Amino acid sequence: MNIPVWLGLAFTALVAVLTALLAFKSELTRQAPGRVLAFLALFILPVMASWGGFSAQMGRAESTRFCLSCHVMNDFGRSLMVDDPSFTPARHYQNHLVPVDHACYTCHTTYTLFGPLDAKLEGLHHMYVQYLGTIPKPAAIRLYHPYNNRECLHCHAGMRAFMDEPNHNKKPGLMASILDNRVSCISSGCHDTMHDVKDLQYASFWKPKP
Amino acid sequence: MPASGNLNPNTPAPRNHLIERRIRLAGTLVAAGLVVQLVSFLWIHPLAFMAFLLIGLPLVALGILVYLLTILKASPPAP
Structure with a gap:
């Protein structure tokens, strides 16, 4: 895991500790500072942590x-x-x-x-x-x-080795057909x-x- | 005297007691959800992804919903 993921996990752990604190000591919310803490720990910070976690999970799902x-x-x-x-x-x-x-x-x-x-x-x-x-x-x-050729061309289109390859140009119009996905790679x-x-x-x- | 009518500030009025119970519930749900999210990062596996998506996120969302409903109901009525 890279450093941003570790930082995200540390942040999530910190938010979990804060919410657990509120779960065990809900009387903190009787005072104004406690209510601000509750708003942060039960709304703003969990949304941030979950959004970051979701983004990281989506990244891992591509690995x-x-x-x-x-x-x-x-x-x-x-x-x-x-x-x-x-x-x-x-x-x-x-x-x-x-x-x-x-x-x-x-x-x-x-x-x-x-x-x-x-x-x-x-x-x-x-x-x-x-x-x-x-x-x-x-x-x-x-x-x-x-x-679809589009997936190959995402990298290969415009690449010298691809554009100048004799087999890709052996017939007139072949390159255009490849680029249009009419001839499959x-x-x-x-x-x-x-x-x-x-x-x-x-x-x-x-x-x-x- | 506090608006809720209780004399001792350390003794919550029944309404405040209900609010605190709900905040406790919200905190428990959010904390549990975040713990599930953290645990799901131990493995790079579809099941870990599903645990994050189907258990972690819904628990946090439910906790936030309970909290938001609680403060919405606790706010004094408009004059």
Whole structure:
């Protein structure tokens, strides 16, 4: 945990102590200073602490560790360490082309106005399936929608290596089609090896040097 | 003499006693909610997230609601 989170936790703990003090010594509110304390400790400060906590929790819900904490995601986590550059997620993860601690979220959110909210709602659905539904086999897990180039282009658009890549310009209009999502980066067959969890048993894995 | 009519300021009038009981309840709810929120930070896990969202936040919100209703009802009527 980083320093702002520790400070937030310390603040929440302090507010909890203050509210507990009021819970045990409510007669403090007979005097004006006690009433001010009550207003702060039972309204203003808990709202601040809860808002900060909510914000921190939402941040943690975007972390790779959070996504991989469910058993069904184990193979998807392992696929990030496959020693084969044709595995697009592994290549991005191992070369830090995506933030390592937010790897899943970086590619699986949608870069739209309500994309982060949509991702959280889908996450809630995942939790429902995990604890109350029928958990599918990892190899049977599919995206809700076809992967949109927009998510790739969030980083790649305008990038020299992407724009000048001969394969992206081998036909007239191909680049425009990629940018418009008319030709998919993934399903067109160019970058179609993703997590491929059903074949992980045949893969070799990269071990980072300590 | 205090407006509530009690002679000893250390002995609350029945109405004040009710207010203090509600403040005690509000404090307990808010403190419990904040403790749940704190505990939920021990793990990075969907269950911890759900505990924060479904137990911690509602307890704090309920405590705040009890407190706000208490001070709303305790305020003297407009002349």
